[in-house]
Amino acid sequence: MNLWILTEERPxxxxxxxxxxxxxxxxNCGFFGDSIRIIPLLYKDKTFSFTYExxxxxxxxxxxxxxxxxxGSSSFTDFLVFYQDNLPTVKDTPLYAIxxxxxxxxxxxxxxxxxxCSKFVFIQNYYPKTKLVMLYALQVGQKEKPTETYIxxxxxxxxxxxxxxxxxxxxNIFKPFTSIEELRIAKANMRPAPAGNIPIAINIADEDWIxxxxxxxxxxxxxxxxxIGALSIISAVIRKLGFKGKxxxxxxxxxxxxxxxxxxxxxxxxxxxxxxxxxxLPKATLPEDYWHYETKGEKLGTIxxxxxxxxxxxxxxxxxxxxxxxxxxxxxxxxxxxxxEKYADRDAYKAGxxxxxxxxxxxxxxxxxxxxxxxxxxxxxxxxxxxxxxxxNYDTFDERYLKVYYPEFKIxxxxxxxxxxxxxxxxxxxxxxLNENGKLVLGIKAPKLFKRAISNLxxxxx
DNA sequence: GCGCTCCATTGTTGACTACA
DNA sequence: TGTAGTCAACAATGGAGCGC
Numbered sequence: 001m002n003l004w005i006l007t008e009e010r011p012x013x014x015x016x017x018x019x020x021x022x023x024x025x026x027x028n029c030g031f032f033g034d035s036i037r038i039i040p041l042l043y044k045d046k047t048f049s050f051t052y053e054x055x056x057x058x059x060x061x062x063x064x065x066x067x068x069x070x071x072g073s074s075s076f077t078d079f080l081v082f083y084q085d086n087l088p089t090v091k092d093t094p095l096y097a098i099x100x101x102x103x104x105x106x107x108x109x110x111x112x113x114x115x116x117c118s119k120f121v122f123i124q125n126y127y128p129k130t131k132l133v134m135l136y137a138l139q140v141g142q143k144e145k146p147t148e149t150y151i152x153x154x155x156x157x158x159x160x161x162x163x164x165x166x167x168x169x170x171x172n173i174f175k176p177f178t179s180i181e182e183l184r185i186a187k188a189n190m191r192p193a194p195a196g197n198i199p200i201a202i203n204i205a206d207e208d209w210i211x212x213x214x215x216x217x218x219x220x221x222x223x224x225x226x227x228i229g230a231l232s233i234i235s236a237v238i239r240k241l242g243f244k245g246k247x248x249x250x251x252x253x254x255x256x257x258x259x260x261x262x263x264x265x266x267x268x269x270x271x272x273x274x275x276x277x278x279x280x281l282p283k284a285t286l287p288e289d290y291w292h293y294e295t296k297g298e299k300l301g302t303i304x305x306x307x308x309x310x311x312x313x314x315x316x317x318x319x320x321x322x323x324x325x326x327x328x329x330x331x332x333x334x335x336x337x338x339x340x341e342k343y344a345d346r347d348a349y350k351a352g353x354x355x356x357x358x359x360x361x362x363x364x365x366x367x368x369x370x371x372x373x374x375x376x377x378x379x380x381x382x383x384x385x386x387x388x389x390x391x392x393n394y395d396t397f398d399e400r401y402l403k404v405y406y407p408e409f410k411i412x413x414x415x416x417x418x419x420x421x422x423x424x425x426x427x428x429x430x431x432x433x434l435n436e437n438g439k440l441v442l443g444i445k446a447p448k449l450f451k452r453a454i455s456n457l458x459x460x461x462x
Numbered sequence: 463g464c465g466c467t468c469c470a471t472t473g474t475t476g477a478c479t480a481c482a
Numbered sequence: 483t484g485t486a487g488t489c490a491a492c493a494a495t496g497g498a499g500c501g502c
Contacts, residue, residue, distance in 0.1 A: 075467070110493060111470070147491060190492080194474040197493045218495065223466065226493075263466070464502090471496070478489080 003065045004082040006094075006291065010303045010320070011038060011052070011067050015100055018135060019081065020057050020065075022096075022165055026131075033057035038067065038307050042461045047438035050293075050300070052307065069294045069303060073287035074264055075119045080130075080291065090289045097123050098133045113153030114229035118264065120162055121232040125271050126290040136166035146173075148190045153230075155186070159237045180204065180241050183234075198251045200230055208245030210238060216265065216276075217253030228265045235272050250277040261285075301418030301434045302362055302378035305450065309365055312456035315449055318373070318406075319364035330364075332405045340401070358400070359393035363416075366406070367449040373402055373409045374431075374447045381419035381433065388415055388429040412447050 003023065005011065013036055024031040036056035041049045054065040068087075070080075079098040082088040099116055120132050134157060146154075151173055154164065159176040177183045184202040193199040203211040214231050218224040235247050249269075254276060259266055261284040269276070270284045294300060309315050318331045319340075329337035340360060363376040375394055379387035391413045402411055414431030425433050425443050432450050433441040440454055 110491090115469075149491070191476065191490095193492045194476080194494095196474080199493080215494075219497095221465065224494080225468070228467095260465080465500105466502105467500085468498090469496105470498100471494105473494075474492085476489105476491080479487085481485090481487105482483100 001061070001063060001083055001085050003062050004084070004088050005054075005065070005067045006070045006080040006082070006088065007067065007078060008069070008071060008076060008294070008299075009078065010299075010306055013038070015079075015135065016054060017057075018166060019079065019096075019098060020059070022133070023062075023081070023083075024059050027059075027061055029059050029061040031057065031059040038311050039460070040304065040308060040457065041066075042457070043438070046440065046458060046461065048304065048434065048440060050438060069297075069300060070291045071294045071297065072291050073289055074267075075122050076291060077119050077123055077132075078135075090291060093127055094130045096131050096133050097127065098135050100135045110149060110226040110230070113150050114226045114233070117153065117156065117229040117233035118268065120157065120160060121236045121268055121272075122264065123290065124160075124236075125268075125286055132160070132162040134162050134164050136164070152186060152190065153233075156233045156237050159183075159240060160233065161240075177237060177241065180210070180238055180243055183237065183241070198253070200227070200234070202234065203250075209248065210243065210245065211248050211250045211277075212238075213251040214249060215251065215253050216249065217258065221258050222254055222260075222263050222265055231274075232265065232268050232272075235268075235274050239272055246275060247273065248275045248277055252276055254279060256280065295436070296380070296419070298362075298378040298380045298383075298418050301416045301432070302376065304418075304434050305376070305416050305432055305453070306363055306365070308453045308457050309449060312453045312460065313367075313449065314369070315365055315367050315453075317363060318366050319361070319401075321360050321362050330401050330405070338401075358396045359390070360397055361394060361413075364402070365449060366409070367447070370448050371409050372412050372447065372449065373406055374449055375402070375411060375413045376416050376431070377413075378416045378418070381417045381422065381435070384415070384417055384427065384430065387417065388427060391415065391429060414443070414447055414450075 033056045041051045052067040077097040078100040080094040081096040083095045198215045200214045214227045266284045361375045362378040365374045377387045417433040428445040430443045431446040
């Protein structure tokens with residue numbers, strides 16, 4: 001059978017390797033292969049099939065390994081792994097749902113721990129039999145002593161049946177909760193919140209009624225992300241431990257007009273049977289499908305060019321700006337990872353000067369043999385002109401990073417597009433177009449790195 | 463333009479440490 | 483043992499992007 005890996009992001013080799021090793025261990029089969037390669041599958045007419053194959057990993061129980069780019073309808077785990085012969089559909093059950101994190105414990109406040117929890121609660125509505133895995137990918141020296149919040153959050157995950165990978169956990173501390181009373185005491189013994197804050201606390205009112213306090217109101221609605229996660233998973237764990245009575249969220253700060261049917265927490269509350277103090281919970285239904293294959297997004301283009309460059313040339317990326325606002329790091333020559341500044345002058349920005357935002361590109365590739373850095377803006381074809389315009393915004397980025405850390409490199413700015421049925425590009429600012437038929441179109445003045453990468457890819461398939 | 467999601471930083475204060 | 487200074491842990495809030 002084949003392994004199918006569905007993801008919203010660019011698949012990273014280190015993470016794939018961890019997934020394969022986990023599979024081999026979980027399925028009790030031998031494997032070998034240390035250096036893997038990600039290959040775009042081309043049809044005979046040299047168009048892209050929108051499927052990648054991973055080579056270099058061998059396992060007795062796996063014929064082929066494929067990667068497809070997808071989009072989640074609501075919150076989506078980073079990877080779904082299917083073990084089957086045919087292309088997965090939403091009706092198939094994934095073997096694993098994997099959430100990858102690079103949050104180290106230095107940042108383990110409420111956000112790092114709780115915000116990810118709601119994904120695991122959410123996916124159980126669709127795939128209750130799928131094994132849930134939390135994967136710690138970036139091992140930058142584990143902190144000696146985990147925080148109480150971190151311990152509490154991890155124990156909640158363990159109780160839900162989530163497996164933790166890539167991290168050593170002391171089994172004496174990190175163990176699933178076995179009773180609701182144990183859960184209540186664990187939270188009650190943590191350090192109290194500052195005065196004026198609403199602490200998360202579990203109150204067993206009577207044998208059919210548990211109250212959990214926690215603020216859910218934020219900036220005009222139900223969008224308090226850390227607590228959406230915390231209260232979801234606490235409630236899910238209370239159910240998992242067998243409680244059938246009333247779970248009531250108190251001190252949430254919401255009014256009736258704030259609770260809409262499309263809100264993620266409202267949906268989870270419907271499924272788990274959670275009530276909100278003083279409010280009527282609207283009947284809400286979940287989006288029908290948990291995911292679909294991505295066919296529109298600009299990332300289809302940038303992920304493609306990135307993978308072709310990294311797998312068919314010696315070059316690699318030194319900066320990657322992820323969708324949303326996940327922290328991206330700028331990589332210096334000696335391998336340092338720098339967190340980028342967001343504003344040229346933070347105070348001026350806060351005072352209302354929006355010009356202080358430092359515009360950052362979607363991707364920066366390093367062409368060592370040509371001594372060029374290639375700054376890439378990704379766009380859908382229909383927004384081609386926006387992409388070209390945005391190329392002018394990177395002066396501050398160049399001054400602060402590229403010219404400082406790669407002074408001898410020539411800076412090339414280019415747009416990478418996805419979409420349309422066009423097979424030519426007139427604009428010299430556009431370096432590459434992947435059209436919706438999978439046609440690979442190089443721009444008139446495409447960076448040499450793109451030409452080399454595409455040429456090597458075509459040679460591979462000849 | 464609003465609502466929602468996601469990833470992130472910020473504010474407040476308890477706890478610890480060094481020192482007199 | 484009292485106190486100033488610093489760090490770290492708790493919850494609150496900021497802000498970008500996307501879909502409608």
